[in-house]
Structure formats: structure tokens, C-alpha cells
Amino acid sequence: GHHWGYGKEDGPSAWHKNYPVAQGNRQSPIDIIPEEATRDRDLGPIFLDYDRCTSINIANNGHSVVVEFVDSDDRSVIRGGPLDNPYRLKQFHFHWGGKGHDGSEHTVGGIGYASELHLVHWNAVKYRSFGDAAEAPDGLAVLGIFLETGDDHRWLHMITDALFMVKYKGSDTDFKGFNPKCLLPSSLHYWTYLGSLTTPPLHESVTWILLKEPIIVSDKQLGMFRMLLFNGEDEDERKRMENNFRPPQPLKGREVRSSN
Ligand SMILES: CCN[C@H]1CN(CCOCC)S(=O)(=O)c2sc(S(N)(=O)=O)cc21
Numbered sequence: 001g002h003h004w005g006y007g008k009e010d011g012p013s014a015w016h017k018n019y020p021v022a023q024g025n026r027q028s029p030i031d032i033i034p035e036e037a038t039r040d041r042d043l044g045p046i047f048l049d050y051d052r053c054t055s056i057n058i059a060n061n062g063h064s065v066v067v068e069f070v071d072s073d074d075r076s077v078i079r080g081g082p083l084d085n086p087y088r089l090k091q092f093h094f095h096w097g098g099k100g101h102d103g104s105e106h107t108v109g110g111i112g113y114a115s116e117l118h119l120v121h122w123n124a125v126k127y128r129s130f131g132d133a134a135e136a137p138d139g140l141a142v143l144g145i146f147l148e149t150g151d152d153h154r155w156l157h158m159i160t161d162a163l164f165m166v167k168y169k170g171s172d173t174d175f176k177g178f179n180p181k182c183l184l185p186s187s188l189h190y191w192t193y194l195g196s197l198t199t200p201p202l203h204e205s206v207t208w209i210l211l212k213e214p215i216i217v218s219d220k221q222l223g224m225f226r227m228l229l230f231n232g233e234d235e236d237e238r239k240r241m242e243n244n245f246r247p248p249q250p251l252k253g254r255e256v257r258s259s260n
């Protein structure tokens, strides 16, 4: 496919050349304005049934670090809230900034967070494959969790300890027995809106569910992500993996709803 990245020449402002949907009507991320969100009493709580989740590996795909899960049955799903079906957990990954700079994709009242965690789920009730779901308007549900700097996160070290194994693009290593429930904040109150993938191919297939409460991680832990590289081991130019976020996109009249 087409090469894309987060640099000056191949970054978010250039993506529309190969991915015209970049200028579509339901692009992500967006700036969430809390006072403009609709409190919808029909919007119930979300449920994360992750107790039987099965993580497989952790990988550097040249854009982020990704932990993948077994998604051949309904062992780990998100359900409820705005969703009409349970959606299967497929992978999670992060977006982050440079040293001392914010790196979240969504912003809240114009304010960014240090980083943003995305748990990607797909609608296996309606679609026969992840690929099909990724192109359908109700195919994906991504749970977004903001990361704020402060004290060490007691479980994030399980991920940062593995990062040295996936320094280069295209590297991956076993990563079994990890349950992302340990990365959730105490409250599951959320905002939700209809949007897209925040990276190419930018499919407008995502129901976004963003938790209002951030989790706290330390600067040191976040700094570990910045030892990852965008480039492969065989490339001579070493490019630190950082600022791998797309900035907020036009709301285009969309409604943002708030859980009760
Ligand atoms: C680097 C490519 N990132 C993509 C890869 N996938 C989509 C393409 O798959 C087609 C079979 S994905 O559905 O796993 C996904 S979710 C997000 S995000 N940041 O919006 O949560 C980006 C991406």
C-alpha cells in the first residue's frame, strides 16, 4: 500500500493525497467539548467482559506498539453503551508525544493529554471478518483511555518491560497472559460519537467510546515508549517513535453524547 507516517512530508496533513476520506464527514480524532455533549438517558453503561481474554504478542508495526488478542470467539468483548452488539477485542495500542509534549489524539476542551490508549474491537455478529468490519460504518468500536503523567502506573511496567524486544519496525515477541483490565481507570463514564480510524486507511467505521477519567503513568514509563523506532533494523536512518498522533479533525455537525 501507500507509505504514510507522522513526519513533515508523509504526516497527517499529507494523508488526504492517498486517502481522500481524510477530508470526510466523520473523521477522528476530535476535540471533545464537555459542556456541548448531550446527556442521553438512553445511553447505558458499557461492560468490558475481558476476564477470558487471551493476549498473543506485542509488536512494533512502524506506527505504534500493538498488543494482539485471540479474536476467533467471544471470549473478550465490549458491550452495552451505544453498541447494539458485543464487539470482540482485537488489539490495543498507544499514541504519544515527544519529551515534555502531549501526544493524545482526542483533546478535551482544547487540552491534550500525554498519551492515549486505544482498545480496538470489531462487530463479529454482523461481519464475517475483521477486515470487513473495519470498512463498515458500524464495524469497529474503539475504547479510548487518556494517559496523564504523575506517579508510576503499577501495571504499565508489564508493557514497558517488553518494549526493548520490539525496538524496530516489524519486530514482535510473545506477550501472553496480559489482561488490559489493569489499564482501566476507576470510572467507566464516557463520551461517545461516530468517527473513523485515526490512521490510514482512515475508514469511517468506528464508534468511539472515550473514558472521561484518565489513568496516571509516570514520565519515566512514558519515556520508555520513546525508545521505540519508526524504522526497521535494516534501515540506516534511526527515527525515534514519538508524536505518532493525528490532530483533531472537523466535527462536521456530529453529536457527542455523554453517559450518565
Ligand atoms: C497502523 C494501522 N492502524 C490501523 C490498523 N487497523 C485498521 C486497518 O485494518 C484493515 C484490515 S486497526 O483497525 O487495527 C486500527 S484502529 C486504529 S485507531 N488509532 O483509530 O484506534 C488504527 C488502526
Ligand SMILES: [Zn+2]
Pocket (backbone or CB within 6 Å): 093, 094, 095, 118, 198
Ligand atoms: Zn489508535
